[in-house]
Amino acid sequence: MSSAIGQNLQRVDGQEKVTGKGVYTGDLRLPGMVYGKVLRSPFPHARIRRIDASRAESLPGVVAVLTRDNLRVASPVHGAYVKDQPIVALEKTRYSGDLVAAVAAVDEAAAEEALKRIDVEYEELPAVFTVEEAIKEGAPLVHEKLEGLKSAEYGTGGSHIVHENSNILLHFRYQRGDVEKAFQEADFIFEDTFFYPSAQHYPLEPHVSVASFEGESLTVWTSTQSPFSVRQELARVFGVPFSRVRVIVPYVGGGYGAKSGIKTEALAGCLSRLAGRPVRVAFSADETFKTICQPKAKLTIKTGVNRDGAFVARRCEVYLNGGAYANSGPSVTEKAGYRAHGPYRIPHVLTDSYHVYTNTVPGGAFRGFGGPQAAFAYESHLDMIAHRLNMDPVKLRMKNLLDRGEEYAAGDTPMDCDLKDGLKQVAEAVGWGKEAKDPAEPASGSRVRRGKGIACGVKDGGGTNKPANAMVKILSDGSVLLSSGSVEIGQGMRTAFLQIVAQELSVPPQQIQMAELDTQYTPFDKGTNASSATAVMGQAVQRAARHAREQLLAAAACLLETQPSEVELNDGKVFFKGKSLSFRDAMRRYAETEGEIVGRGFFKVPRNKNVPLGYTSPFWEVGLGAAEVEVDEMTGAVRIVKYISLTDAGKMIHPLQCRGQDEGAALFGMGLSLSEEILYENGEMLNPNLVDYRLPRFRDLPESFHTYIREEGGGPGPYGSKGMGEGGILAVAPAICNAVYDATGVRIREVPLRGEKVWTAVAKGKDFEGPDSG
Numbered sequence: 001m002s003s004a005i006g007q008n009l010q011r012v013d014g015q016e017k018v019t020g021k022g023v024y025t026g027d028l029r030l031p032g033m034v035y036g037k038v039l040r041s042p043f044p045h046a047r048i049r050r051i052d053a054s055r056a057e058s059l060p061g062v063v064a065v066l067t068r069d070n071l072r073v074a075s076p077v078h079g080a081y082v083k084d085q086p087i088v089a090l091e092k093t094r095y096s097g098d099l100v101a102a103v104a105a106v107d108e109a110a111a112e113e114a115l116k117r118i119d120v121e122y123e124e125l126p127a128v129f130t131v132e133e134a135i136k137e138g139a140p141l142v143h144e145k146l147e148g149l150k151s152a153e154y155g156t157g158g159s160h161i162v163h164e165n166s167n168i169l170l171h172f173r174y175q176r177g178d179v180e181k182a183f184q185e186a187d188f189i190f191e192d193t194f195f196y197p198s199a200q201h202y203p204l205e206p207h208v209s210v211a212s213f214e215g216e217s218l219t220v221w222t223s224t225q226s227p228f229s230v231r232q233e234l235a236r237v238f239g240v241p242f243s244r245v246r247v248i249v250p251y252v253g254g255g256y257g258a259k260s261g262i263k264t265e266a267l268a269g270c271l272s273r274l275a276g277r278p279v280r281v282a283f284s285a286d287e288t289f290k291t292i293c294q295p296k297a298k299l300t301i302k303t304g305v306n307r308d309g310a311f312v313a314r315r316c317e318v319y320l321n322g323g324a325y326a327n328s329g330p331s332v333t334e335k336a337g338y339r340a341h342g343p344y345r346i347p348h349v350l351t352d353s354y355h356v357y358t359n360t361v362p363g364g365a366f367r368g369f370g371g372p373q374a375a376f377a378y379e380s381h382l383d384m385i386a387h388r389l390n391m392d393p394v395k396l397r398m399k400n401l402l403d404r405g406e407e408y409a410a411g412d413t414p415m416d417c418d419l420k421d422g423l424k425q426v427a428e429a430v431g432w433g434k435e436a437k438d439p440a441e442p443a444s445g446s447r448v449r450r451g452k453g454i455a456c457g458v459k460d461g462g463g464t465n466k467p468a469n470a471m472v473k474i475l476s477d478g479s480v481l482l483s484s485g486s487v488e489i490g491q492g493m494r495t496a497f498l499q500i501v502a503q504e505l506s507v508p509p510q511q512i513q514m515a516e517l518d519t520q521y522t523p524f525d526k527g528t529n530a531s532s533a534t535a536v537m538g539q540a541v542q543r544a545a546r547h548a549r550e551q552l553l554a555a556a557a558c559l560l561e562t563q564p565s566e567v568e569l570n571d572g573k574v575f576f577k578g579k580s581l582s583f584r585d586a587m588r589r590y591a592e593t594e595g596e597i598v599g600r601g602f603f604k605v606p607r608n609k610n611v612p613l614g615y616t617s618p619f620w621e622v623g624l625g626a627a628e629v630e631v632d633e634m635t636g637a638v639r640i641v642k643y644i645s646l647t648d649a650g651k652m653i654h655p656l657q658c659r660g661q662d663e664g665a666a667l668f669g670m671g672l673s674l675s676e677e678i679l680y681e682n683g684e685m686l687n688p689n690l691v692d693y694r695l696p697r698f699r700d701l702p703e704s705f706h707t708y709i710r711e712e713g714g715g716p717g718p719y720g721s722k723g724m725g726e727g728g729i730l731a732v733a734p735a736i737c738n739a740v741y742d743a744t745g746v747r748i749r750e751v752p753l754r755g756e757k758v759w760t761a762v763a764k765g766k767d768f769e770g771p772d773s774g
Contacts, residue, residue: 002572004502004509005719008656011495012514013251015489018375020736022251022418026208026282033210034063034270036110036281039101039118040290041093044359044683047128048089048100048120055117056103061110064120064274066102071270074239078262080229082169083148085325085362087237087266092125092169093323094142095359096684097290104271104279122392129357129683131298131319134167134358142167142324142357143496150330157409158338158612161352169322170330170355172337174612176409176646177348182313186304190385194377195750195770196733197677198296198321199288200693201366205253206280207291211268226527227485231519233262234269249517255489256668257365258292260328260527289688293678295329295355295363299340299377304348309391311400313348316340318374320363322355327364330355336370338613342378343419343458343622344400344407359683360570366461367668368729375623376751379734383453384747392707393738394427394454401456404714408460411610413617415458416714417648422624423456425708429644430454430626435519436742439630447633448642453738457623457730462530463537464605464615469523470540472501472548472599476591478572479582480507482544483515485525485642486537491725492657493533499540499653500718505552506569507583523558523600531723534653535619538717539603542574548599555590555597556581619715619722622648625666625731627702636759638674638740646728650715662707662728669732669733671696673751 016022021451054067068076068090070545076090077083089100101118105111123286123359128134128142152160152172161171183189211221218238224230227247235245252259264281277361297320304313318336322329339351402408404418427433428539482501488494494514515522525537542609553564553741556574559581560567567576574581587597608616628642645666652658675694679686687693735749740758741747747767748758761768 001506004499004658005059005651005653006655007499007507008654009161009495009499012498013494016367017251017320024205024253025221025256026205028210028221028250030210030212030278033110033278033280034104034106034275035111036097036102036104036268036279037115038050038267039107041089041094041096041098041100043122043124043260044096044129045092045094045125046122047092049123051101053118056114059110059114059117062103062105063106064271064276065114066270066274070274073237073270075602077147078233078237078266078674079326080325081150081260082146082326084143084146085251094226095361097361098324102158102267102271104275112175127683128167128683129358129360129680131356132319133356133698134356139167141165142359143430153607153614155611155614158410167357168354169357170333172334172353174337174349179313179315179348179350182348183304187307188305189302190305190388192301192381192384193300193749193770194380196297196299196373196376196670197752198363198572199294199672199676200364200678201256201258202288202407202695203254203256203258205287206283206285207259207263209264209268210280211272211518212268212278213254213273216240217244219248220265220269221248222265223252224249224260225255226261227483227487227488227517227519228524228529230265234265237266238269240356247519249487249702252487252489252709256367257369257529259527260365263291266440268432274679286689289678289685289693290361292327292364293323293361294366295332296371297336300372301377301381303381303385305385305389308725309389309399312346312347314346314672315343316351317352317572318351320355321360323358323360323362325362327362329363331363332370334613336374339371339374339459342417343402343456345402345406350511358576361678361685365529367665368726369462371457371459371726372672372729372733373671375455375730376733379455379457379731380749383741385736394423394432396454397423403744408620409612411608417710417712419456419622419742422622422646422648422710424623426644426646427454429643432626432629438629448653449631449633449743450628451631451739451741451743452626452628453735453742454626455624455731455734455738459621459726459730460617461621462533462536463535463618464534464613466526466532466536467602467604468525468537468540470537470544470601472522472544474548474552474583474587474597476587478587480505480512481515482512482541483522484537484541485517485522486533487517487528489528491533491661492654495657496534496653497538500538500541501545504542505549507572508528511572531621531725533718534721535715535723536603538721540601542718543603544599544601545760546599547601547643548597551597555594557585559586559589615655619650621723621727623727625729625735627735627739629736629743631740631743633744633762636755636757637760638736638753638758640670640702640736644706644708645704645728646708646710646726648712649724650709650713650717650722651711651720652709653718653721658709658724659707661725662709664731665726665728667696669729670700673733673753674700674735674751676755677752689751715745
C-alpha cells in the first residue's frame with residue numbers, strides 16, 4: 001500500500017459542502033423550535049435604570065423575554081480569562097451593541113417586533129474609546145470590579161504586573177539581559193511607533209446556536225471552535241454538572257478565532273429554559289461586527305544597534321485595545337508581547353504588553369493571535385534601521401536572524417527551520433536587487449511608482465496547556481472510526497487526521513470514518529485554535545492509531561497462532577507467512593469473544609517553569625513574504641503586482657490543503673494591509689456591514705501570487721509536521737509597506753494603506769506616522 005501521507009486526497013467533507021448537503025447549525029429545525037433575537041444598547045457606556053418588558057411579553061407569538069430581572073442562573077457572567085461578560089446587561093452596558101435583553105417568538109418577525117416593545121431607561125456615563133483615554137489618570141472604569149480572574153503562571157523572564165483600579169486588565173512583561181546598559185553601549189539607537197487596525201473576522205457563517213433545555217439537562221448545537229470550553233461555561237452558568245450539558249458541533253462555516261468561548265449559547269439556553277422549547281439564536285452578519293473583533297494595536301520598538309548592523313538591545317511596548325470584555329484578549333496580549341522583538345539574535349530585551357479595557361466592541365483571538373501586529377512593527381522598524389544605516393534590508397536580516405537550532409528564548413524550543421535560506425528564496429523569487437521599473441504613465445497623467453519589500457515573521461505555535469485526546473475504534477466488521485475533539489472549521493483537519501490513521505493502520509482512507517463531535521461521547525479537547533490541530537491533536541490521533549494497531553496485531557497473532565512481531569498489516573489486510581486475513585475477517589473472529597478494539601491517544605505539552613510563558617512552544621510557525629507594488633501618486637492607491645509567500649510545514653500531510661491555508665492567510669493579510677479597519681465615532685461603529693467595511697475581493701489579488709511551502713521536518717507532529725495555517729499572514733503588511741517606501745520614499749506606519757493616507761504622505765513628502773498625521 002502506498003503512503004497516505006503527502007497525498008492530495010479528496011476532502012472527506014468536500015462533496016457535502018459544495019453540493020449543499022452539509023448540515024450547519026443554522027440549518028437545524030427542531031420540533032417546536034422558536035426564534036431568538038437580542039436587544040442591544042444604543043450607548044457605549046450607560047447605567048440601566050429600568051427595564052419594562054411587559055409590552056413585549058403580551059405580544060402574540062412571543063414565548064419568552066429575557067432581561068436581568070428574570071435571569072435566574074447560578075452565575076450571570078462568563079469568560080475564559082475573567083468572568084466579566086454578563087449574559088445580558090446587569091447594572092450597566094459597556095459598549096454600543098452590548099446585550100440588554102433577548103426575546104423568543106414563534107417567528108423572527110414577531111421577535112423583532114417584541115424587541116421594539118421593550119422599554120429601557122438609560123443613564124449615560126462617561127466613556128473611553130481609545131487606549132490613551134482609558135489609561136489616563138482618573139479615567140472612567142469600564143469595570144469597577146472583576147471576579148474569577150485567571151492567575152498568571154509565567155516562567156523565567158515572564159511576569160505579571162498588577163494595576164489596581166485601572167482599565168489595564170493584563171500587563172505582561174518579558175525581560176532578558178540588561179536593556180538600559182546595552183543601550184548605553186550601542187552605537188545607534190532607533191525608536192519607532194506603529195499602528196495595526198481593529199478588524200472583523202467575518203466568517204461566512206455568523207454566530208448561531210440552537211439550545212434545548214429538558215428538565216435539568218441542556219443540549220446545545222452550536223457553531224464553535226471550543227465545544228468543551230462552552231460545555232464547561234454553560235454548566236457553571238446554569239449550576240449543573242458537566243454531564244447535564246451536551247454540546248454538538250455540526251459543520252462550522254469558518255471561525256478564525258471569533259468562535260472561541262461563549263457567544264450565543266448562554267442566551268439560547270436561558271431562552272429555552274424560559275420558553276420550555278428549543279430556541280434558535282442566530283446573529284446577523286452585521287451583529288457579528290458587534291460581537292467580537294481583532295483588537296486595535298499600538299506598538300513602539302526601540303533598538304540599539306552596532307555600526308556593523310548587529311542588534312544588541314530592544315525595548316518594546318505593546319498596547320491592545322481590548323474593548324469592553326476580555327474574551328481571549330489577555331492571551332493575545334501575552335503572545336504579542338512574547339513575539340514583539342522578532343526572530344532575531346538580540347541579547348537584551350524588555351517588553352511590556354498591555355490589554356486595556358475600553359467602551360468598544362470586545363477584542364479577542366484573530367488569525368495570527370498577536371503575531372501580525374508584532375511582525376508589522378518589527379519588520380517595518382528593521383527596514384527603517386537598514387535605510388538609516390545605508391544597508392540592504394535583506395543583508396541586515398541575514399546578519400541578525402536566528403539560525404536553525406538557535407534558541408528564541410532561553411529554555412524554549414530552538415528554531416526548527418532555516419529562516420535564512422527561506423529569506424534567500426523569497427528574495428530571489430521577487431527579484432531582489434533588481435530595480436522595480438515604473439510602468440508607463442497613463443494618458444490620465446497619473447504618476448505610478450513601483451517598489452519591492454520583504455519581511456520575515458515568526459510566531460510560537462499554539463497548543464500549549466492544551467490536553468489533546470483521540471480515540472480510534474476498529475469495529476467488528478473491520479471498518480475504522482476516529483473520534484477527536486478538534487473542530488473542522490474549513491482547514492481540512494478531518495481529512496489530514498484520516499490520512500494519519502490510514503498510514504498507521506495500513507488501511508485505505510476510505511475505510512475510515514470520522515465521528516461527529518458530541519461532548520457526550522467525543523474525547524476531550526480544549527479547543528481548535530492557533531494552528532494546533534495537526535501538530536498537537538495530530539499526535540494524539542497518531543498515538544490512538546498506534547495503540548489500536550498494537551491490539552490488532554496481538555489479536556491477529558492469537559488467531560494465527562504466532563507472535564505479534566511476525567504479523568504485518570498492509571492495505572487493510574493481516575499477513576503472516578503467505579497467509580492473509582482481511583480486517584473484516586480478523587475482527588469478526590476476534591469480536592466473537594473480545595468485542596471491538598479501542599485505541600486511545602493523549603498528548604499535552606508539559607509545563608516548563610524555565611520558559612517565559614510557562615510552557616515550551618510546540619513549534620515555530622513562520623511566514624516570509626516579498627511584495628512588489630504599484631503606488632499611484634495622484635490618488636494614493638496601492639496595488640499589489642506580485643506577492644511571494646513562504647512557510648514551513650515540517651511535513652505536508654495534505655499538500656493542497658496546506659497551500660490553501662497559506663494562500664488564505666496571505667489574503668487575510670492583504671485585506672488588513674489595504675482596506676480592512678473597524679472605525680468608530682464617539683463610540684459608535686461606523687462600518688458594521690460589508691457596504692462600508694471593505695473585505696478583499698478577487699480583483700484585489702496580485703497579478704502574480706506564489707506560495708512556497710518547505711518541508712524541513714522539524715515539527716513535533718506526525719512525520720515531522722507542524723502548524724502552518726497562520727504563517728502566511730505574518731509578513732504581508734510589513735512587506736507591502738516596505739515596498740511602498742521603496743516606491744515613494746515615504747514610510748507609512750499605520751495600516752490599512754487607504755488612498756487618502758498614502759496620498760497625503762506622498763504629497764507632503766513626509767512619513768505618515770499614525771492617527772494624528774495628515
